Structure formats: C-alpha cells, structure tokens
Amino acid sequence: MGVGERIAEARSESGLTQAQLAAAVGLARSALAKVETGIRGVSALELVAIARELRRRVEWFVEPGPPAIVSYRASREGVATQAIDDALDKIVRDVDFVIREIPGLIQSQPDHESPPESMADAEELAARARSLLGLEPDEPALELSRRVTGVGLLPFAIPLGDGADAGTVLLRAGGVSVINGDLRVGRRRLALAHEFGHYLVADPYTTDWRVAATDADALEGRLDRFARALLIPEADLRSRWAEWTAAVDDTLRDVAVRAGSHYQVDMATLARRLTEVGMLDTTQANSIRAVQTKKADIVEKNLVIAHELEPISLPRPYEQAILKLYRHETVTADRACGLLLGTFDEEALPDRFPVSEAEIWTVMS
Structure with a gap:
C-alpha cells in the first residue's frame, strides 16, 4: 500500500472528506485527490501537516512495519477504531524490535x-x-x-x-x-x-x-x-455460591458483590455466567446487573480491590528486556523511555554496566 492509499485510509477512518482535509492542510481538493490515487507525490512538509491533522505518526504512512502489522491491516475489514489502530501499530513495531534484539x-x-x-x-x-x-x-x-x-x-x-x-x-x-x-x-x-x-x-x-x-x-x-x-470456572462458582447464599444475613446483592470481588469480574459478566450455567433465572440476573459495589461493601466484607491492567500497564518480561537493552547500551535513555511508553523517565532507568579500562583502550586504539 502506497503513501497516498494510507492517507486515504486514515482520512476515511477520521471521518473527513477530501475537501475538509485539503482545507485543513492548505491543499486544493484536486491536489489531495491526486495524492491519494498516486498521480501526484506528497512533500515532506505536506505529509507532516496531513499526519498532524489525522493524528497519525509520519512513519505510519511511509513504513509498512513488521509482517505482523501488515497482516493486521490486511485483515481488519474496517472495524478498527483509530485509537486501537495507532496503539497496535506502535506497540507491535516496538515489540518486533525488542524481540529481534532479545x-x-x-x-x-x-x-x-x-x-x-x-x-x-x-x-x-x-x-x-x-x-x-x-x-x-x-x-x-x-x-x-x-x-x-x-x-x-x-x-x-x-x-x-x-x-x-x-x-x-x-x-x-x-x-x-x-x-x-x-x-x-x-x-x-x-x-x-x-x-x-x-x-x-x-x-x-x-x-x-x-x-x-x-x-x-x-x-x-x-x-x-x-x-x-x-x-469463572463453573465448579468453583457453584460451590462458593452455595456457601455465600447460606449466610443468614446476606441478600442476593451481597452474594453478587462477594462473587464479583472473588472472580474480579463486572456484574454483567457474573450475571451472564450464572444464567448460562443454569444457576439463576433472567429476573435474578437482571437484578445482579444493576448492582454497584460501594465503599461500604469493600470495608464490611473485607473485599480485595483489583488493579489488574491499570493503564499504562506493560508486560513485565517486556520491561525487563528493555532495561537489559539499556544496560548494555543497545538503546539510548530516550529510546528506552519511548519503548516503555513513558512509564519510566531517565532518572528511573538503571545504572549502566561500567566499562573496563581495557575495553576503553580497545575502542580508542
């Protein structure tokens, strides 16, 4: 896919017409149409302006990326939002680089x-x-x-x-x-x-x-x-649901709150699971869907508060790989912080391995 086709694709996903994008970047609509069809080239300054207006990185238009991201573009069938598209494009490129090094x-x-x-x-x-x-x-x-x-x-x-x-x-x-x-x-x-x-x-x-x-x-x-x-494994759900419902003072709402905390799922997911395994009827499931866990529930029932996948969250092996690359001077501090999506600043990076005097003289000789 050429640069012009990528511009047309990004413009379409942004919901802009050719006239709207052309006006925003100071081009004639006919000139933009020629760019998108490959009849006319696009200058670096024009591409920067287009990328800024469409909220894309310039490399998104000019570099195909690793095979995985090319496959993704070919098979997405227009359902991706721009946010998920951009995030996947950048992260897959970064991961591909790290895997090649480690x-x-x-x-x-x-x-x-x-x-x-x-x-x-x-x-x-x-x-x-x-x-x-x-x-x-x-x-x-x-x-x-x-x-x-x-x-x-x-x-x-x-x-x-x-x-x-x-x-x-x-x-x-x-x-x-x-x-x-x-x-x-x-x-x-x-x-x-x-x-x-x-x-x-x-x-x-x-x-x-x-x-x-x-x-x-x-x-x-x-x-x-x-x-x-x-x-939510069915056997565990049945066992614990029976235990919780046996409590004298607990209502259906109380049991649902305990179950949501135990499995760390939302109430809609819990209700759907209970109905599909035949443990609740539709009326009971609908009442569970409406449940909201309160701070009082957390304190009184001594519930566990889940924080999994809080943004920005990166896989620990990926973080460790990047720190290893930084320690061995494969990447700069700026590049390391970029690969870590801003979750580290330069001061948070580890000390690099000291270089021996013999290595210094080898480089200088």
Whole structure:
C-alpha cells in the first residue's frame, strides 16, 4: 500500500472528506485527490501537516512495519477504531524490535487450537486454557495478564477512550494484545480473556467493539463464552455460591458483590455466567446487573480491590528486556523511555554496566 492509499485510509477512518482535509492542510481538493490515487507525490512538509491533522505518526504512512502489522491491516475489514489502530501499530513495531534484539522475550507458544464450533467447545477450550496457564480446574483466573505472558501473549493496557475494548496481533512467535485501559477492571480482564481466546485459535487480527456476545458473529459469541468460563470456572462458582447464599444475613446483592470481588469480574459478566450455567433465572440476573459495589461493601466484607491492567500497564518480561537493552547500551535513555511508553523517565532507568579500562583502550586504539 502506497503513501497516498494510507492517507486515504486514515482520512476515511477520521471521518473527513477530501475537501475538509485539503482545507485543513492548505491543499486544493484536486491536489489531495491526486495524492491519494498516486498521480501526484506528497512533500515532506505536506505529509507532516496531513499526519498532524489525522493524528497519525509520519512513519505510519511511509513504513509498512513488521509482517505482523501488515497482516493486521490486511485483515481488519474496517472495524478498527483509530485509537486501537495507532496503539497496535506502535506497540507491535516496538515489540518486533525488542524481540529481534532479545529473541528470548517470547519463551514459549502453545499449539494453535481449533476455533470452538459450539458453546460446549468454548467451555472445553477454557478448560484446556486453564491447564495451559497453570491453573487448577476450579481455580479463578487471577493475575491473568501475568499468566498469559508465560505462553507468549504480551498484554498492554493503554488509555483509549471510547471505542474498541481490545485488539490482538499475532507475531512470528507469540502475540500482542492491547487492552483499553479506560475500561473498569472487570471489563479489562474480560477483554484480555477474550483476546487470549483469539490468540489460542490463531486469528491474524481482531478488534472487539464490545465483549458482549452478538448473534451476528458466532465465533465472537463463543469466545465470549470461553472468556467467562476461563475467569469463572463453573465448579468453583457453584460451590462458593452455595456457601455465600447460606449466610443468614446476606441478600442476593451481597452474594453478587462477594462473587464479583472473588472472580474480579463486572456484574454483567457474573450475571451472564450464572444464567448460562443454569444457576439463576433472567429476573435474578437482571437484578445482579444493576448492582454497584460501594465503599461500604469493600470495608464490611473485607473485599480485595483489583488493579489488574491499570493503564499504562506493560508486560513485565517486556520491561525487563528493555532495561537489559539499556544496560548494555543497545538503546539510548530516550529510546528506552519511548519503548516503555513513558512509564519510566531517565532518572528511573538503571545504572549502566561500567566499562573496563581495557575495553576503553580497545575502542580508542
């Protein structure tokens, strides 16, 4: 894809007409039309102005990026928002660079699974995924962001505002998921569980506008079921729900609050899981969806407050790899801070390894 086609693509995603973009950057509409069709070239100054107006980095227009990002662009079918598009483009480029310098960043990758053909298949896939992550059959999937890095999926939580919940790109080895950090923690964890499903079945790229199941896309619905089953194992849910409901003073609301904290999920996810395993009727599930956990609940019930995937959140192995590159002077301080997405400043970086006198004389001779 040429520069002109990339400009047309970015303009379309920004919702601008040729006339609007041309006026904003000081070009005639006919000149911009020729640029987009490849009849006319674009100067460096014009491209900088266009990139600024479309809120893209200049390299997005001129560099195809690693094969993974090229595959993602080819398969996204127009569903990506600009925010998720930009975040994935930058992070995949960064991860590709780090992997080339430190191949051991991705230590293992599971064999690809067949996409689930039914909800029962989705439950079975969740059971296999639970084992893959080192979880017991009835153990809640806590610290999911840490566990998935062990099987090659690197999750990044970035503030993305309104729009897609998450997106995933497969690499030659492993993969990258970007989670919208502006979601609440339960939704962030659900989004990552859903993306982990896409990773396991080896979709080349996906962007989820919402994590709720839809009739329009059967695979998305089954991976939603996979995500809920991964986070809330049925056997544990049945056991603990019976224990909590046996408490004399606890209402259905109290039980739901305890369950949401225990599994670190939002109430909509909990209600959906309870109904799909036949533990609640629709009326009860709807009442749970309306529940909001209060500060008093946290104190009185001694609940655990989850902070997983708070933005900006980077995979620990990725952070360690970049610090290693900095220590060995493979990257500058500025480059290291950029790769770490601003979560470090120069003062927070480690001391570099001292250079011996013999090495200095070797360089100077």
